[in-house]
Amino acid sequence: MTEVQAKKPQESLQDRLAQVVDLLNRHHLVEELAHRQEGPNQARVENLVHRQNLVKLQRRLDELHPADIAYILEALPLDDRLMVWQLVKADRDGEILLEVSDAVRETLLADMDDHEILAAAKELDADELADLAAELPRDVVHELMESLDAQQRERVRSVLSYEDDRVGALMDFEMVTIREDVALEVVLRYLRRLKELPGHTDKLFVVDYDGVLKGVLPIKRLLVNDPEKQVAEVMAADPVSFHPDGDAYEAAQAFERYDLVSSPVVDKNGKLIGRLTIDQMVDLIREEGEAEVLNMAGLREEEDIFASVWKSVGNRWAWLAVNLVTAFLASRVIGLFEDSIEKLVALAALMPIVAGIGGNSGNQTITMIVRAMALDQVNTANTSRLLRKELGVSLVNGVVWGGVIGAVAYLLYGSWSLGVVMTVAMTLNLLLAALMGVLIPMTLVKMGRDPAMGASVMITAMTDSGGFFIFLGLASLFLL
Amino acid sequence: MTEVQAKKPQESLQDRLAQVVDLLNRHHLVEELAHRQEGPNQARVENLVHRQNLVKLQRRLDELHPADIAYILEALPLDDRLMVWQLVKADRDGEILLEVSDAVRETLLADMDDHEILAAAKELDADELADLAAELPRDVVHELMESLDAQQRERVRSVLSYEDDRVGALMDFEMVTIREDVALEVVLRYLRRLKELPGHTDKLFVVDYDGVLKGVLPIKRLLVNDPEKQVAEVMAADPVSFHPDGDAYEAAQAFERYDLVSSPVVDKNGKLIGRLTIDQMVDLIREEGEAEVLNMAGLREEEDIFASVWKSVGNRWAWLAVNLVTAFLASRVIGLFEDSIEKLVALAALMPIVAGIGGNSGNQTITMIVRAMALDQVNTANTSRLLRKELGVSLVNGVVWGGVIGAVAYLLYGSWSLGVVMTVAMTLNLLLAALMGVLIPMTLVKMGRDPAMGASVMITAMTDSGGFFIFLGLASLFLL
Numbered sequence: 001m002t003e004v005q006a007k008k009p010q011e012s013l014q015d016r017l018a019q020v021v022d023l024l025n026r027h028h029l030v031e032e033l034a035h036r037q038e039g040p041n042q043a044r045v046e047n048l049v050h051r052q053n054l055v056k057l058q059r060r061l062d063e064l065h066p067a068d069i070a071y072i073l074e075a076l077p078l079d080d081r082l083m084v085w086q087l088v089k090a091d092r093d094g095e096i097l098l099e100v101s102d103a104v105r106e107t108l109l110a111d112m113d114d115h116e117i118l119a120a121a122k123e124l125d126a127d128e129l130a131d132l133a134a135e136l137p138r139d140v141v142h143e144l145m146e147s148l149d150a151q152q153r154e155r156v157r158s159v160l161s162y163e164d165d166r167v168g169a170l171m172d173f174e175m176v177t178i179r180e181d182v183a184l185e186v187v188l189r190y191l192r193r194l195k196e197l198p199g200h201t202d203k204l205f206v207v208d209y210d211g212v213l214k215g216v217l218p219i220k221r222l223l224v225n226d227p228e229k230q231v232a233e234v235m236a237a238d239p240v241s242f243h244p245d246g247d248a249y250e251a252a253q254a255f256e257r258y259d260l261v262s263s264p265v266v267d268k269n270g271k272l273i274g275r276l277t278i279d280q281m282v283d284l285i286r287e288e289g290e291a292e293v294l295n296m297a298g299l300r301e302e303e304d305i306f307a308s309v310w311k312s313v314g315n316r317w318a319w320l321a322v323n324l325v326t327a328f329l330a331s332r333v334i335g336l337f338e339d340s341i342e343k344l345v346a347l348a349a350l351m352p353i354v355a356g357i358g359g360n361s362g363n364q365t366i367t368m369i370v371r372a373m374a375l376d377q378v379n380t381a382n383t384s385r386l387l388r389k390e391l392g393v394s395l396v397n398g399v400v401w402g403g404v405i406g407a408v409a410y411l412l413y414g415s416w417s418l419g420v421v422m423t424v425a426m427t428l429n430l431l432l433a434a435l436m437g438v439l440i441p442m443t444l445v446k447m448g449r450d451p452a453m454g455a456s457v458m459i460t461a462m463t464d465s466g467g468f469f470i471f472l473g474l475a476s477l478f479l480l
Numbered sequence: 481m482t483e484v485q486a487k488k489p490q491e492s493l494q495d496r497l498a499q500v501v502d503l504l505n506r507h508h509l510v511e512e513l514a515h516r517q518e519g520p521n522q523a524r525v526e527n528l529v530h531r532q533n534l535v536k537l538q539r540r541l542d543e544l545h546p547a548d549i550a551y552i553l554e555a556l557p558l559d560d561r562l563m564v565w566q567l568v569k570a571d572r573d574g575e576i577l578l579e580v581s582d583a584v585r586e587t588l589l590a591d592m593d594d595h596e597i598l599a600a601a602k603e604l605d606a607d608e609l610a611d612l613a614a615e616l617p618r619d620v621v622h623e624l625m626e627s628l629d630a631q632q633r634e635r636v637r638s639v640l641s642y643e644d645d646r647v648g649a650l651m652d653f654e655m656v657t658i659r660e661d662v663a664l665e666v667v668l669r670y671l672r673r674l675k676e677l678p679g680h681t682d683k684l685f686v687v688d689y690d691g692v693l694k695g696v697l698p699i700k701r702l703l704v705n706d707p708e709k710q711v712a713e714v715m716a717a718d719p720v721s722f723h724p725d726g727d728a729y730e731a732a733q734a735f736e737r738y739d740l741v742s743s744p745v746v747d748k749n750g751k752l753i754g755r756l757t758i759d760q761m762v763d764l765i766r767e768e769g770e771a772e773v774l775n776m777a778g779l780r781e782e783e784d785i786f787a788s789v790w791k792s793v794g795n796r797w798a799w800l801a802v803n804l805v806t807a808f809l810a811s812r813v814i815g816l817f818e819d820s821i822e823k824l825v826a827l828a829a830l831m832p833i834v835a836g837i838g839g840n841s842g843n844q845t846i847t848m849i850v851r852a853m854a855l856d857q858v859n860t861a862n863t864s865r866l867l868r869k870e871l872g873v874s875l876v877n878g879v880v881w882g883g884v885i886g887a888v889a890y891l892l893y894g895s896w897s898l899g900v901v902m903t904v905a906m907t908l909n910l911l912l913a914a915l916m917g918v919l920i921p922m923t924l925v926k927m928g929r930d931p932a933m934g935a936s937v938m939i940t941a942m943t944d945s946g947g948f949f950i951f952l953g954l955a956s957l958f959l960l
Contacts, residue, residue: 012730013856067737075857077865188703197700199739202682219699220677223668250492256766257547257579259679259759261741278758279739285762286736289769290851296773297847298840305852306865309872316844316873320837324881327836328888334829335892341821341828348821348828349814355832356807356944357800360778360937364796367777371770372785376493377555385557385786392789393796401804408808412815456936457840464832 016064017072023057024080058087066092070099073108077306082111093120098128103304103311105135114140118147126152127172127274130159158244158273167251168244170284171265171274174198177205178231180214185227187217200277202261206235213264213272215239241266242276249288252281253376292374295452296367298323319454326461330355333465337472340480346413347475350422353405354471358429358463361397365390365437366455373441373451383442390434398427421478425471429463432470436462496544497552503537504560538567546572550579553588557786562591573600578608583784583791585615594620598627606632607652607754610639638724638753647731648724650764651745651754654678657685658711660694665707667697680757682741686715693744693752695719721746722756729768732761733856772854775932776847778803799934806941810835813945817952820960826893827955830902833885834951838909838943841877845870845917846939850932853921863922870914878907897959905951909943912950916942 030050061069061084069088073081073096085108088096093112097105097120109117117140121129126148133141133156145153155173162168176197178187187204191197203216215235225234241264242251255263255278265274290302298319303312334341334351341348369386372378378386406423410416440458441451510530541549541564549568553561553576565588568576573592577585577600589597597620601609606628613621613636625633635653642648656677658667667684671677683696695715705714721744722731734740735758745754770782778799783792814821814831821828849866852858858866886903890896920938921931 013733014859017856017859065738071737071856074855075859075862077862191703192706195704197704200682200741201700202680202741219703220681223671223699224675224677226672253493256759256762257551258545261680261682261758278741278762279736282736282758282762282765286765286769289766289772292769293773293776293847293851296776297843299844299847302851303848305848305857306862306869309869309876312869312873313876316841317877319844320840320877320881323837323840324833324885327833328885330836331829331833334832338825338829342825345818345822345828348825348831349811349818351828352814352832352835352944352948353804353807353811356810356940357803359940360800360803361796363777363936364779364799367773367779368783368785371773371782375554376497376551377785379494379497379555382555382557382786389786389789389792393792396789396793397797397800401800405804405808456843460836460839464836468832 013068013071016068017075019060020057020072020084021076021080023053023060024076024083027053027057027083054087057084061087062089066095067099069096070104073100074104074304078107081107081306085111090116090119091123094123094128094132097132098124101302101304102135103302103307107304109135114143118143122147125172125174126155127159127170130156130169133160162244165248166244167242167246167248167265167276168274170248170251170280171244171276172198172280173274174201175205175264175272175275176201177207177211177272178217180206180208180230180232180235182231183227184222184225184229184231184234187222187231188227200262200279203239205264205272205275206231207272211272212270213239213241213266216264239264243267244273248284251276252284252288255281256285288374291450292370292452295450296370296455298454298457319457322454323457323461326457326464330461330464330468333468334472337468337476340472340476343480344418344475346409346418347472350409350418351468351471354422354425354429355464355467357401357405357426358433358467359460361394361430362433362437362459362463363456365393365434366441366459369438369441370452370455373445378442383438387435387438390438391431394430394434395427398430399423402426402430415479417479418475421471421474425467425474428470429467432466433459433463493548493551496548497555499540500537500552500564501556501560503533503540504556504563507533507537507563534567537564541567542569546575547579549576550584553580554584554784558587561587561786565591570596570599571603574603574608574612577612578604581782581784582615583782583787587784589615594623598623602627605652605654606635607639607650610636610649613640642724645728646724647722647726647728647745647756648754650728650731650760651724651756652678652760653754654681655685655744655752655755656681657687657691657752658697660686660688660710660712660715662711663707664702664705664709664711664714667702667711668707680742680759683719685744685752685755686711687752691752692750693719693721693746696744719744723747724753728764731756732764732768735761736765768854771930772850772932775930776850776935778934778937799937802934803937803941806937806944810941810944810948813948814952817948817956820952820956823960824898824955826889826898827952830889830898831948831951834902834905834909835944835947837881837885837906838913838947839940841874841910842913842917842939842943843936845873845914846921846935849918849921850935853925853931858922863918867915867918870918871911874910874914875907878910879903882906882910895959898955901951901954901958905947905954908950909947912946913939913943916946 030053073084076084097108100108114137117136121132121144159169203218205213206215206217208214215237216239217231217235221234240254240258240260244265244267260278262275262277264272265276267273294302299315301315303315369378402423405426406419409422410419436459441455444451444453510533553564556564577588594617597616601612601624639649683698685693686695686697688694695717696719697711697715701714720734720738720740724745724747740758742755742757744752745756747753774782779795781795783795849858882903885906886899889902890899916939921935924931924933
C-alpha cells in the first residue's frame with residue numbers, strides 16, 4: 001500500500017514530469033560538457049556535479065507513487081526512460097511494471113536481465129504475476145513458478161488459464177472470509193488479529209465449511225450493527241457475484257451500474273474462488289474506450305508515443321494496406337467513366353464532394369451504432385427501426401445539403417441538369433452511407449469481430465466507390 | 481441503497497430487456513385485438529388480459545435495479561419507453577432519472593407534469609438534485625429549493641455554482657467526520673449510533689473544530705488497530721484531496737492512478753466541504769472516452785438511438801456543414817486543374833487514391849496524438865520529437881505504398897513518369913497528413929478547445945485539398 005506516497009494532485013502530474021525532465025536535462029548538459037573538455041581535473045569536477053544531479057533525481061523518484069513514475073516513464077523518450085528506470089529502487093520495479101502500458105513495459109523488460117526481472121516479480125501477488133507472465137521470458141516464468149508455494153502457484157495457473165477478456169483473468173485472491181454463525185463481535189476481533197486488510201475491502205465474504213459463498217457482509221453493516229448480532233442476520237444473502245468464465249467487460253458494466261467496490265467470483269458449484277475490485281474494472285472501462293477509438297481509426301493497438309518509426313509502421317500498415325486496395329477499387333470505378341469525364345471535366349471536380357460528404361455522414365452513423373452496441377442497446381428486435389431512422393436522417397441531409405451543393409454546381413457551371421444530378425447523387429450516396437453504417441458493424445459482430453474494427457476505413461471505402469459510381473453513372477446517363 | 485435488488489449478472493441485461501420487450505409485445509397484441517373486435521363482452525375479456533399483462537410487467541420492473549430500468553428505458557423506442565416509465569413506482573423516478581443518458585432523460589421529463597417531477601426530486605440528495613436541476617423547468621426548481629432546509633439549499637447552490645467539468649460539480653456531502661483526539665473505540669461507538677453509513681465510505685474524515693481537514697482514517701485501519709489507540713496515531717495525515725475548482729477529469733485520473741474509493745474536497749483554507757467517490761469518477765471516465773469518439777466523428781453529443789430524425793439531424797448538421805465547405809474547397813482545387821485533367825483523364829481516376837490514403841494515415845496520426853494528449857503525455861518539450869517520428873512513419877509509408885501504387889499506375893497507363901509523379905505525390909501528402917495530424921490537435925488545445933473536436937473532418941479536409949493540389953500540380957508541371 002502506498003497511500004501516503006501519493007502527493008496531493010494539486011501539484012499536477014505535469015509539474016512532476018517537468019521536474020524530472022529538468023533534472024534529466026541538467027544531467028545531459030553536464031555529460032555534454034564532460035565530453036567536450038577532457039582534462040583530468042575538469043572531469044573530476046564534472047563527475048561530482050553529475051553524481052549530485054543523479055542523487056537528486058533518484059530522491060525525487062523515491063517520493064513518487066508508482067503510478068506517477070509509470071506516467072513519467074511513458075512520457076519520456078527511450079534513452080531518458082531507461083535512465084530513469086535504472087534509478088528506480090529495485091523493490092518498486094514490479095509495481096511500476098504493472099502500471100505502465102504494454103508498449104512501454106516491453107521497452108523496460110528488454111532492458112532488464114533475468115535476475116532483475118525475477119527480483120521484481122517476487123514482490124507481486126499471484127494475480128499480478130499472472131498479468132505480467134505473458135510478457136516475461138519463458139525461463140524466467142518457469143523459475144518464478146518454482147519459487148512459489150503450492151497455493152500461489154495454483155492461483156497463478158488458474159488466472160493464466162482464462163482468456164484476457166474473462167472475469168477469471170482479472171480476479172485477485174485477497175478475500176477476507178468469515179462464517180455466518182458467529183457474532184459481529186467475533187468478526188471484529190478476527191479482523192484486528194489480521195493486522196492488515198487488503199485494498200478495496202468493502203465487504204467480507206461469508207462462506208460455509210465447503211467454501212461455498214453464503215452471502216457478503218458489507219463493512220458498513222459490520223460497523224453500524226449491534227456486535228451481539230450474528231453474521232447471518234446482517235449479511236446480504238443474494239449478492240452480485242461473477243463466474244470466472246464470464247465476460248470481463250460485462251462485469252465492469254455491472255460494477256458501474258450497481259456502484260460496486262468489490263465482488264465475489266464463484267465457480268459452478270457456488271464455491272468462492274476469488275474477487276473482482278473496482279480498480280481493475282476502471283482500467284478495463286478505460287481500455288475499452290481506448291480500443292474503440294483506436295480500432296475505428298485502424299490502429300492495431302495503443303502505441304508508445306516514442307516507439308521507433310518501424311514499430312509504428314508495423315502497428316498501422318495493415319489498415320493502410322486495406323485502404324490502398326479500396327482506394328484502388330474506387331479509382332477503377334472512376335476509370336470506367338473516363339470517357340464521360342473527358343467530355344465533361346466538371347464531373348472530376350464535383351465527384352469528390354459526393355464521396356466526401358457520404359464518408360463523413362457514414363462515419364457519424366457508424367460511430368453512433370458502435371457506441372450503442374458497446375452499451376448493448378442494439379438487438380435484432382430494433383435493428384429495422386434504427387435503420388429506418390438513419391435512412392430518414394440521410395434523406396433529410398441529402399435533400400437539404402444536396403440541394404445546396406446542387407445550386408452551387410448550377411451557379412458554377414451554368415447547367416441546371418448538372419445541379420439536379422448532383423443533388424440526386426448526394427442523396428443516394430448518403431442513403432448508402434446510412435445503410436452501410438448500420439450493416440458493417442452488425443456484420444462484424446455476427447462474424448464474432450469487434451464492431452469498431454477499421455470501421456472508418458470500411459465505411460469510407462463504400463462511400464467512395466459508391467459515390468463515384470452513383471454520380472458518374474447518373475451523369476453519363478442523363479448529361480451526355 | 482438497492483444492493484439486494486441487483487440481480488446476479490449471470491442473468492444478463494439483455495435477458496432482462498428481452499423479458500420486458502416480450503411483455504410489451506403481448507400488451508400490444510392484446511390492444512390490437514381489442515381495437516379490431518368491438519363487441520362489449522369481447523372488450524371486457526381483452527381488458528382483463530390487458531390488465532393482467534400490465535400487472536406482470538409492473539411486477540417485473542419492481543424487481544429490477546434502477547440502473548437496469550434505466551438501461552431498458554434507453555433501449556426502448558419512445559412509445560414503449562413512456563409506457564414502461566408510467567409503470568415504474570413514483571418513489572424510484574428520481575434515482576432512475578439520474579441513471580439514464582441526457583437525451584433519454586429529456587424524453588422522460590417531457591412526459592411528466594410539475595407535480596410528478598417535484599415528487600421524484602424530493603427523494604434525492606443535494607448533489608443529485610444539483611445534477612438534475614439544469615434540466616428541470618424553472619418554476620419546479622424554484623419550488624424545490626423552497627422546500628429544502630437551509631443547509632440542503634446551500635449545498636445545492638454550492639454544487640450548481642461550479643462548471644460541469646469542475647470537482648465542485650461532482651462532489652457529494654455524505655461525509656462522516658470525526659475528531660483526532662478520540663480513541664478508535666469511541667469512533668466505533670459513534671458509527672454504531674449512526675445506524676447507516678453513506679455508500680463508498682472507505683475512510684472517515686478527521687477535522688478540527690473549525691472543520692479544517694487534519695487527515696483521513698481509512699476504515700481498514702479503524703478495524704485492525706487497537707481500539708485504545710487515538711485517531712491521530714492511526715490516521716493518514718497527508719491524504720490525497722481536491723479543490724472544488726480543480727479539473728474533474730484530472731481528479732478522475734488521480735482516482736484511477738491511486739486506486740481511490742473516496743476522497744475529501746477542501747476549500748482554499750483547508751476546510752472540508754465535500755467528497756468525491758469512485759462511482760462518479762467511473763462515470764466521468766466513461767463519458768470522456770465517449771466524448772472523444774463522438775467528437776472525432778463530428779457528432780455534437782451522444783444520441784438517444786431512437787431520437788427522432790429531426791433531433792439526429794440537429795446533432796450532426798454542424799460538422800456536415802463544415803465538411804460541405806471543405807469538400808467544396810477541395811473541388812475548387814481540382815477546378816484549377818481542369819485543363820490538365822482534360823488532357824490526361826487518368827489524373828481524375830488516380831487523384832482520389834492520393835487523397836484517400838493521406839486521409840487514412842492522417843486519421844491514424846491524429847487519433848494517436850489525441851489519445852496521448854488525453855493522457856497528458858504530450859508537452860512542448862517532446863512535440864518536435866513526436867513530429868519527427870510521425871514524419872518518419874509517413875516517409876516510410878510514402879516510399880513503400882507510394883511505390884506500389886506508382887508501379888500499378890505505370891502498369892495501368894503505361895507511363896513511367898505518371899508512376900513517379902504518383903509516388904512522389906503520395907509521399908508528400910502523407911508527410912502533410914503527419915504534420916497536420918500533430919498540429920491540428922495541438923492548435924485546438926492552444927485555443928482552449930477539445931483536441932478531438934471534429935478532428936476527423938479537419939484532417940480529411942487537409943489531406944483532400946492538399947492531396948489534389950500536390951498530385952495535380954506535380955502532374956501539370958512534369959507530365960503535360
